[in-house]
Amino acid sequence: MDSLISAAARALAAGDALQALKRVALRDDPPALALRGIAMAQLGELARARELLKQAARGFGTQEATAQARCVVAEAEVALALRDFGDPPRALDAARATLEARGDRANALQARLIAARRWLLLGRLDEATALLAGIDPQNLPPLPAAVAALAQAELALRSLRMSDARAALDTAEAAAVAARVPALQTEAAQARALLEQPAARRVGGGETRPLRLHEVAELLDSGALVVDACRRGLRAGAAWLPLASRPILFTLLRTLAETWPGDAGRDALIERAFRLRAPDETHRARLRVEIGRLRALVSGHADIDATPRGFALRPAGGRAVAVLAPPVDGDQGELIALLADGAAWSTSALALALGASQRTVQRALAELEAAGRVRAIGQARSRRWLAPPLIGFTTILLLPAALPLA
Template identity: 60%
Template sequence: MDLLIAAAARALASGDPLAALNRVALRDDPPALALRGIAMAQLGDLGRATALLRRAARGFGPGQPIARARCAVAEAEIAFVSRDLAWPEAALEAARATLEARGDQSNAAHARTLQARRQLLVGRIGEAERTLAGLDPASLPAASRAACELVAAGIALRRIDTKAARVALDRAGIAAREARIPALVAEVEAAARALDTPSARLIAGGRERPLLLEDVENLLASEALIIDACRHGIRAGDVTLSLATRPVLFALARALAEAWPADAARRTLLQRAFGARHVDESHRARLRVEIGRLRAALGNLAKITATKNGFALKLHHQRAVVVLAPPVENRHAGLLALLADGEAWSSSALAIALGASSRTVQRALDTLARAGKVQSFGRARSRRWTVPSVPGFPTVLLLPGPLPSD
């Protein structure tokens, strides 16, 4: 490696892309093209960066597999940052395997961290944990160690394990400051703010109050019967019931919980579950059927008894009944939670992350755009979506992922 290439590489490692470009901007050999691509990525010109990395990979040829693998990892990172979730995972896995087999453990670790970050983003928490388990953060350079700890903190946040998240974020902060990369330090600080921002509302006895994520963790560890409007499930102790695919039953359960210990009027239940404005006998019959289904779903968690005015929850044990709700109620809360990371998303990437069809996501984006809650730029395949600002909008409890007991 010549002196200019080495100096440019050191500048990029320290987060100074302009210094790197000053050394290799006029060169077109493959190492210079690769460094120029990484520099352009750090400056935010992701399209140009991808083109340069692909030129570099072609220039290295099959006789330089390590250099080609490094280009593939850099391109995968650009795809992740630009939320191009359709970028082939197999290419990153192949690059990581090549780097590990040929002894480039530092870049192999970076590739593994990148894999875990992508898996975490789309809610594959177990896979992210297994991917990260193959790394020893203590053996990594400071920047890679910070990235690894950030992923560990993200997994802990999705699992609602605040103690583990704080420990991982503390380690990430130490590593980021050691690396002396301002953008990395800022990323760690932004992640840490999730622990000090209200993540949910507690609704009980006709009152509500905000909860930090640590408060949510304590609530989930209690004996209360929790109607979780963030994950659309019901929890009591170690028992978790998901109603994510049964919205009518969940709406009834939430209405009954908000009225507890009193009963919920039939008209209220019909409005909440079916949106009925004018109640007739067919609505009442349907309500009886759905209440029967909810009784069966609840099993031993609680009973539902009929009253003169409607229905009421009756618990087998001396438990409280509470509703855990997002701080901001919105039909498309999960979509807004993904956009709240500040990155520019394509509709196809949002569909992959949410596990929904592209058409469903596009309709939701159009609705939110008309309401002024999201904005787009670009056209056709290059169109990207961002959120202008969602004050106090949390992401942890609304992002794709399992219930804490899963």
């Protein structure tokens, strides 16, 4: 390694990207391209950084497999920051295997953490759990310890394991201070703030009460019959009945739960489920059909009785009934929750995270843009979507796979 490359590497390690660029800006050999890419990433020029790192990886080739793998890992981290999930994770997995085989444990760990954070963003909690298993931040240097603990904290929060989340946040905060990285300290503080912010609303009996994450976890563990409007399903103890693909049945169930222990009128049920304000006999007949389907679906957890005015929900075993409503109103809660992290997301990345088609996401984004809740930057394939940060509450329960489903 020549003196300019060494000096640029030392400057990058010290966080001085401009000094690093002064030494390698005019060079296009693979080591210089890699350092230029890392410097551009530190300066926030992520798209250019990604191009340079890809060029460096191609330049190293298979003859310098370790250096090539390091470039792949760095490029994957830039892609994560760009919220670009178009490339399959095979390249990152292969790079991690190469680094582990050649004894580069630090960069192999970095690759594992990047992969885990990617799966977390996509809501694939099982894959993230597998990657984070066996990583003990207490045995790591401060910088990777902080990153690992933050990933473990997010996984615990999204699984509503509150004691594990608090322990991971304690570790992350201590490691971030020891690493002397302000960005990590800020991220740890923001994650800690999620514990005290309202995450959902409990609706029922004409009242609405905000719930923090630990209160949501307590409600789900209480044995009550919980109609979960964050994940659109019914939670009864350990049982989970998803209803996201059956919106009419879910709306009927939610309306019945909100009026429990009383009954819901037929006209009110028709208005909410079918969005009609002047029902006739055909709509009432359709309501009876849908109630019959819902009654069969929730059998064993609750019954639905007909009353002179309408219908009433009767939970099995004398359970209480609760409605868990999202902290933000509207049909695009998951979309807003993903954009609330402040990063610029592409339409394809949002579609992948939500498990929806790009066209569906585009329509939802157009509605949100018309309402002034999101904005677009860039054009065509480079277009990205941003939303202002949401103040006063957390949307973590709206993120994909946020709640334990078993």
